[in-house]
Amino acid sequence: MSGNTAEKIFAWLEERLGLEAIYATVLDRKVPKVNWWFTLGSASLFLAVMQGLTGVFLTMYYVPSPDKAYDSIQYIMNGVAFGWLIRGIHHWGASLMVIVVFIHMLRTFFYGAYKYPREITWLTGVFLLLFTLGMGFTGYLLPWNQRAFWATTVGTEIVGTVPFIGDFLLKALRGGTDISAVTLARFFSAHIWILPAGVVLMISVHMYLIIRLGISNIPSDEE
Amino acid sequence: MTKKTSSPNLSRRDFSKIVMAFLGSIMGAIVGIPIIGYIISPALKTQTVDEWVSLGALDGYPIGTPKLFSFTRTKVNGWERTTNSFGVFVLRKSGGELKVLSNVCTHLSCRVKWSDEDSAYLCPCHDAQFAIDGEVIYGPPPHPMYEYEFKVEEGNILIHLTEG
Ligand code: HEM
Ligand code: FES
Numbered sequence: 001m002s003g004n005t006a007e008k009i010f011a012w013l014e015e016r017l018g019l020e021a022i023y024a025t026v027l028d029r030k031v032p033k034v035n036w037w038f039t040l041g042s043a044s045l046f047l048a049v050m051q052g053l054t055g056v057f058l059t060m061y062y063v064p065s066p067d068k069a070y071d072s073i074q075y076i077m078n079g080v081a082f083g084w085l086i087r088g089i090h091h092w093g094a095s096l097m098v099i100v101v102f103i104h105m106l107r108t109f110f111y112g113a114y115k116y117p118r119e120i121t122w123l124t125g126v127f128l129l130l131f132t133l134g135m136g137f138t139g140y141l142l143p144w145n146q147r148a149f150w151a152t153t154v155g156t157e158i159v160g161t162v163p164f165i166g167d168f169l170l171k172a173l174r175g176g177t178d179i180s181a182v183t184l185a186r187f188f189s190a191h192i193w194i195l196p197a198g199v200v201l202m203i204s205v206h207m208y209l210i211i212r213l214g215i216s217n218i219p220s221d222e223e
Numbered sequence: 224m225t226k227k228t229s230s231p232n233l234s235r236r237d238f239s240k241i242v243m244a245f246l247g248s249i250m251g252a253i254v255g256i257p258i259i260g261y262i263i264s265p266a267l268k269t270q271t272v273d274e275w276v277s278l279g280a281l282d283g284y285p286i287g288t289p290k291l292f293s294f295t296r297t298k299v300n301g302w303e304r305t306t307n308s309f310g311v312f313v314l315r316k317s318g319g320e321l322k323v324l325s326n327v328c329t330h331l332s333c334r335v336k337w338s339d340e341d342s343a344y345l346c347p348c349h350d351a352q353f354a355i356d357g358e359v360i361y362g363p364p365p366h367p368m369y370e371y372e373f374k375v376e377e378g379n380i381l382i383h384l385t386e387g
Contacts, residue, residue: 053254057258057261057262060261060262061301061302063302068302068303071302071303072301072302074302075301075302079264079265079301080261080264080265081257081260081261081264081267082257082258082260082261082264083261083264085257085261086257086258086261
């Protein structure tokens with residue numbers, strides 16, 4: 001009886017939403033016989049989702065202001081149940097994601113998977129790598145401790161060495177000549193709104209293309 | 224679930240579905256339970272104040288006129304510290320009777336002041352007046368002034384500060 005009801009509900013939804021078709025397109029895809037290196041894109045996706053999830057929960061207690069940022073993180077670590085876990089996943093996940101995304105890029109490079117018709121998959125991938133690094137760079141300042149402060153000082157100074165417009169770029173990144181409350185607020189904004197929006201957009205195109213084109217085969221000797 | 228095979232044994236497909244659902248539930252719980260704990264954790268911490276605050280030697284207070292004693296207490300909420308100031312009137316009566324009254328007006332919490340001239344506590348906000356032992360003489364306050372529980376130990380007055 002209950003199984004029957006569940007089936008009826010499913011049938012009702014299926015008729016209106018076409019769930020089976022979505023399932024078949026997204027998951028029941030034909031894939032060539034490949035190896036473990038081909039799982040790194042999915043691993044990147046998983047890590048991106050984890051970063052998004054833990055990041056959302058961190059904003060529940062984090063305050064992007066110079067006089068409160070450090071204390072709010074201390075509170076997350078010592079005052080909130082599982083705060084250490086949520087922050088730990090976000091902290092280590094960030095480094096892991098850079099590594100995994102990078103190796104994923106190497107794998108698509110060495111298997112020649114960027115070739116026709118997958119140039120745009122590669123192109124969106126380039127943006128994903130840049131955005132991932134950008135997330136790491138902006139996120140690093142947020143704890144507002146000594147290491148964060150000096151890493152951002154050095155990082156923005158490197159940008160300052162760009163010929164001609166370097167000085168302007170440095171000020172644009174910092175929101176002024178110094179690393180200040182303005183810098184913290186704009187890094188926070190970039191970290192939780194601007195870059196993630198770019199990542200979501202690029203992942204969508206990336207995934208659309210993977211579903212549309214299928215995974216490339218391992219190149220053979222004849223090719 | 225639709226059975227694709229007529230075999231009495233579990234199909235490979237159904238088996239992997241069950242395994243996936245099982246592992247999925249475990250992973251969901253591993254992630255979900257800490258997150259729920261994380262969200263509700265500040266609600267589970269009851270912040271109670273239960274403290275005896277010393278107001279100094281009883282002998283330091285005059286007989287017959289209320290004298291104000293002020294102190295501050297700091298509360299930590301998450302990453303923020305809030306310092307609240309407290310003011311209490313200590314009233315020693317000639318018969319040896321003692322009263323400790325809060326200087327917070329029972330109307331809308333302005334701070335009252337003792338006036339020798341009017342022989343009353345005056346509230347600056349809506350002109351209320353309280354008698355020397357806290358009764359409302361005039362104005363909008365609905366209750367007499369709040370009294371603190373106190374004790375005298377080794378010649379010192381202590382009041383009981385409670386909250387939560
Ligand atoms: C957030 C970062 C990224 C995510 C979530 C992601 C996700 C994925 C996924 C799930 C696949 C399916 C095949 C596989 O797993 O290997 C894939 C394929 C691919 N990715 Fe990425 N990727 C990311 C970054 C990059 C980067 C940085 C590049 C290169 C610059 C890149 C280039 C490609 C290419 C060319 C393919 C097609 C491979 C093929 O068809 O064999 N991706 N990506
Ligand atoms: S607050 Fe004291 S009279 Fe209104």
